[in-house]
Amino acid sequence: MRVALRIAALSSMTLLAACALPRSGPNKNEIYKGSVDRGGNTHVLFVNDHVARASSYTPSYGFGSDFLSAGTVGADEIRPGDVLGLTIWENVDDGLLASMGQSNTPLQELQVDSGGYIFVPYAGRVRAAGNTPDELRQIITRQLETQTPDPQVTVTRVAGNGATVSVMGKVGGQGVYPIERPTRTLSAMLAQAGGVAIDPEVAVVTVKRGNNTGRVWLRDLYANPRNDVALRPGDVILVEEDQRSFTALGALGGQTKVPLGSEEINAIEAIAMVGGLSSNLADPTGVFVLRNEPQSVARNVLGRDVYGDQRMAYVLDLTRPNGLFLARDFLIRDGDTVYVTEAPYVQWQKTLGAITGSASTANSLSSLGN
Template identity: 60%
Template sequence: MGNVWARNAALFVCVVGLASCDALPRSGPSKSEIYAGSVQREGDAFVVAVDDRVTRATAVVPALGFSSDFTGSGVVGSDTIHAGDVLGVSIWENVEEGILTTAGAPAGLQDVQVDGQGFIFIPYAGRIKAAGNSPEAIRRIITDKLSEQTPDPQVMVTRLAGDGSTVSLTGAVGGQGVYPIERPTRTLGAMLAKAGGVSVPPEIAVVKIIRGTRTGKIWYQDLFEHPELDIALRGGDRILVEADTRAFTALGATGSQTRVKFETQTLSALEAIAQVGGLVSTLADPTGVFVFRNEPAEISNAVLGRSDLVGDQRLIYVLDLTEPNGMFRARDFVIRDGDTVYVTEAPYVQWTKVISALSTTVGAADSLASAATTFPGL
């Protein structure tokens, strides 16, 4: 009898010891441990329960758009010549022995490139300012210059290529390369269409333009929803299309524990949980959904009702999905780049692990006792 009492007492000690220690495996800290690390309990993070006020204060979506430097630029005239452009010049003369050709046969000067200073050279006409002029204006200048040396010259100037008015497209587009700015492709949307469109889902495609020292960035979909963002292009623009790089990390009792990229421009806590497979029904505690974030001082002060905080603050937002408005709040709470979404395990899970560990321990002990009885000499 004494042995049975001692055995039961030992089992009780094991149960209490296993339940209270950290020896059992688990996916992360418990809800009580997170609360224990709060500023309110002399920790270093503010633990905040999410309500409608907190949701409004933290609903910050990345603002993308073009400055007035981009939106205020007019469309480049398709006839304006720029440095680097290539021209074709044809000249007819009305004399049998002209300075450049014979009567009826044109003198064709192909691939005449505008130099870095904006000039071209035409024999007997000299250096002519081409950049900033239209082909028609250049034709008149050449005609006037040649008229001093040959009677009634006929001149035709055409633009062969727009090397000086090109843009480069890279990244997630149908066809990367260097494209001339032509009449149909003088705006951003038209140029992207010529390049084959974007090769990533449109809802997460970001279009970035680098123009000299200035940079602008917009969502691809905004080109169609906000026509004023379909800006006029300039020679030398560099256009980069890439998928949204924002991501959050999911840990704890969720369907998967991994780093997850955003699939939409805005992402709620409820959508983030769904994106990783939802809560594991046999493990998750729906009252313990936490979002860890480094929050700017401006938002931290608004959330906490203070005005003295300076610099980024560690905030832990708590969502209780079992509350009457819990699912609505999770639907409205916005997840941001770099967030960690952590779901704690339900309390009974640890007890299940304790019982499992004890069953294994008792089974092993019984096996050893049986072996000792069977083989007393061991």
């Protein structure tokens, strides 16, 4: 009876231990069971030279042709919202506008309306937007010279609120800034706003213009003059720290979310960034990179037509003759999960430990029974 009790206790505890052993995640066979070949929805592929090349697509930052082809805004061009000052001289003692004994009439703070017009007495509603102050001066002069002899007109810009951009995010001074002669390009406007307030190596600059958006690394903005795009009234400039990252899980030196930074990172570097493979746990034949692959890249990798984004599990076997080279050539992208399975013997050791512990527990129970 006592022997049967011991055996029953030992068997139940061993079965329980085998079913509930702690581990860092699924093993290789469990991942393989989810492959398309076995009725799952994930393409499980061993990385070779073709796979490494076909999957090396890396989304890049940059500006579209609509940004790159835009010319600089004329610093003297009048725009809706600008405030103008006019002074009109008349060559008569009793002029249309001037008071008795005065030869000139100042018209201060004439704001250009949303349609681009201002109102000038005796000249009527005059279109100001799109003209320089000198061009507007000539237009008003022509309108008045039929009513007063030899009028002289001056036009000045009192305030240029009509041509502004908004600068936000990690800059020295957020705010609304006018587009002036020294600040007609992106880099000049950032300097006007006090420069970036974060590490330039991870700073990303986004420009939103209507429905279009362009994005560039700060270092690429200064390295390539083409990226120093001309600004337009109403542009929104946002400076922020790059948010791209990958996640490291499993039998690694650390399990965490890791920023990618501005450089391209391969699988070897990604593993090294979290402390490398755990020498006591990791299976070097079971290094997985999990990602959702865009349709165009998935077609190149698989060599056949597929539709929509595809779940991919890339397998890196570091024990193969060129395994380390393939891992070095395989690029990590934003949103990737780098997962390393545990070596089979680890689970075996855990099972043995569970059995040994269960046997001790069974003996303890037997002693209590006695």
